[in-house]
Amino acid sequence: MATQKPIIIIGAGLSGLAAARLLTDQGIPVIVFEQSQPDRSQGYGLTLRDWAYNALLEELGNPIGVSDFQRAVATDGAIGRTGWVDLTFRNNGTGETLFNPDPPKPGQPNTIFRANRSFLRNWLAEGVDVRYEHKLEGFQGEPGHVSAFFENGVVQEGSILVAADGVHSTVRGVAFPGNQTLNILPVILFHGKVNIPRAKYETAVSTALGPSNVAAGVGDSFNTFITVASANKEDVHLDWSYSRARQGDNDPLWMPDRGELIKVPQHLLKEIRSRDLVPPFSTLVNADDIKKDKVYNWRIRSVYISRAQLDQAAKRGVVFIGDSVHAMPIFGGEGGNHAILDGVDLFRAIQAASDGRDKNDLRAGEVEVIAQTFYDTALGRSQDAVKRCVQRFSAFHRPIQEWKKIAGMSKT
Numbered sequence: 001m002a003t004q005k006p007i008i009i010i011g012a013g014l015s016g017l018a019a020a021r022l023l024t025d026q027g028i029p030v031i032v033f034e035q036s037q038p039d040r041s042q043g044y045g046l047t048l049r050d051w052a053y054n055a056l057l058e059e060l061g062n063p064i065g066v067s068d069f070q071r072a073v074a075t076d077g078a079i080g081r082t083g084w085v086d087l088t089f090r091n092n093g094t095g096e097t098l099f100n101p102d103p104p105k106p107g108q109p110n111t112i113f114r115a116n117r118s119f120l121r122n123w124l125a126e127g128v129d130v131r132y133e134h135k136l137e138g139f140q141g142e143p144g145h146v147s148a149f150f151e152n153g154v155v156q157e158g159s160i161l162v163a164a165d166g167v168h169s170t171v172r173g174v175a176f177p178g179n180q181t182l183n184i185l186p187v188i189l190f191h192g193k194v195n196i197p198r199a200k201y202e203t204a205v206s207t208a209l210g211p212s213n214v215a216a217g218v219g220d221s222f223n224t225f226i227t228v229a230s231a232n233k234e235d236v237h238l239d240w241s242y243s244r245a246r247q248g249d250n251d252p253l254w255m256p257d258r259g260e261l262i263k264v265p266q267h268l269l270k271e272i273r274s275r276d277l278v279p280p281f282s283t284l285v286n287a288d289d290i291k292k293d294k295v296y297n298w299r300i301r302s303v304y305i306s307r308a309q310l311d312q313a314a315k316r317g318v319v320f321i322g323d324s325v326h327a328m329p330i331f332g333g334e335g336g337n338h339a340i341l342d343g344v345d346l347f348r349a350i351q352a353a354s355d356g357r358d359k360n361d362l363r364a365g366e367v368e369v370i371a372q373t374f375y376d377t378a379l380g381r382s383q384d385a386v387k388r389c390v391q392r393f394s395a396f397h398r399p400i401q402e403w404k405k406i407a408g409m410s411k412t
């Protein structure tokens with residue numbers, strides 16, 4: 001039975017917009033519904049890898065080259081740069097270089113760079129029908145015919161419902177009520193934002209880092225990361241984080257039930273003061289400065305949904321992409337890359353299922369094939385990444401002796 005209905009995507013994040021941009025470019029009807037207003041925030045920086053962005057650029061027919069793309073979305077694109085990143089781990093108590101898990105290969109172009117999430121979202125959203133301030137509340141249906149219900153009273157009919165609504169996915173909650181798909185890792189992570197004049201940045205941070213948009217600092221079972229969110233001629237917007245493993249049942253900084261943005265806990269200030277950090281880490285992760293602000297108390301989550309559960313949801317016309325189905329730790333993480341690649345893989349599955357005929361007309365049987373093809377291609381890749389990133393993130397909190405051993409081995 002012909003449906004003549006658009007593809008409905010819930011969430012204008014990286015996964016939803018990557019899919020929507022590719023579908024829109026091919027003239028396939030798609031509408032993205034996003035709960036928030038158009039994003040005017042500074043966004044944050046994330047490391048993008050060539051295996052993800054090259055796939056996207058290829059499907060777009062590569063209308064712009066890699067370096068133009070990088071300049072358009074890079075954290076430091078406004079000052080003519082391309083998001084250069086040096087992932088070297090440094091001892092945050094001495095400044096000593098420990099090792100680089102991903103060193104640049106001499107003579108070869110940099111395959112990783114730092115993009116600003118807001119710049120990237122805006123870039124992906126060009127030409128896409130995004131309906132902001134539409135918060136999904138529920139859905140019902142079957143492949144080829146789904147109805148999405150929004151808090152503002154809007155009801156949208158579509159051929160397929162794409163859940164691209166992130167780690168707290170409403171679609172996941174509706175599809176699997178009471179099912180434990182979200183796991184909070186036993187890690188404490190505090191996060192703050194700082195804007196500093198460019199001149200101060202050049203003297204206080206850049207002298208230690210060069211043009212890198214990331215400074216990865218590790219200490220004795222804790223770490224401090226500094227990242228550039230965006231830079232312009234006058235200012236640099238930076239993010240800092242402080243994290244370590246949860247210490248037993250009475251850890252005073254383990255506060256999973258507290259709000260996300262909180263008054264700085266006294267224990268955090270005390271702990272940071274005891275750490276004896278050196279620049280550039282001490283410049284930002286500085287108790288005297290941060291005590292004046294609020295900090296983000298971030299829970300680090302991972303999501304796991306079995307293939308059997310996903311197949312059940314597909315029988316209701318729903319496909320999950322991005323963090324909604326495979327959220328993973330954000331530091332040393334790959335979630336944004338897999339979100340983009342999911343968008344590409346879903347687009348390819350839709351193209352293949354409706355190949356050779358009018359794509360405005362996705363049929364019920366095709367929707368089921370799309371879901372199967374997509375999960376066959378993408379699910380193993382992203383679920384392996386979740387496992388890998390959970391292990392990697394917990395390894396960031398090693399004792400310093402272990403870091404030194406790794407540094408020694410990498411030099412031999």
Ligand SMILES: Cc1cc2nc3c(=O)[nH]c(=O)nc-3n(C[C@H](O)[C@H](O)[C@H](O)COP(=O)(O)OP(=O)(O)OC[C@H]3O[C@@H](n4cnc5c(N)ncnc54)[C@H](O)[C@@H]3O)c2cc1C
Nearest residue numbers: 011013014015035046047136165166322323334335336337
């Ligand atoms: C500080 C930080 C640093 C990170 N660094 C990296 C990195 O270096 N490398 C990397 O690969 N990844 C990184 N990540 C992870 C990466 O950002 C995410 O994996 C990626 O953004 C997920 O994309 P998504 O499209 O699945 O979800 P999201 O980007 O979370 O988008 C989901 C969208 O859905 C909307 N939404 C939610 N519920 C509803 C609803 N009910 N109705 C309508 N809309 C809804 C939300 O408002 C949101 O816009 C980082 C994340 C953070 C926070």
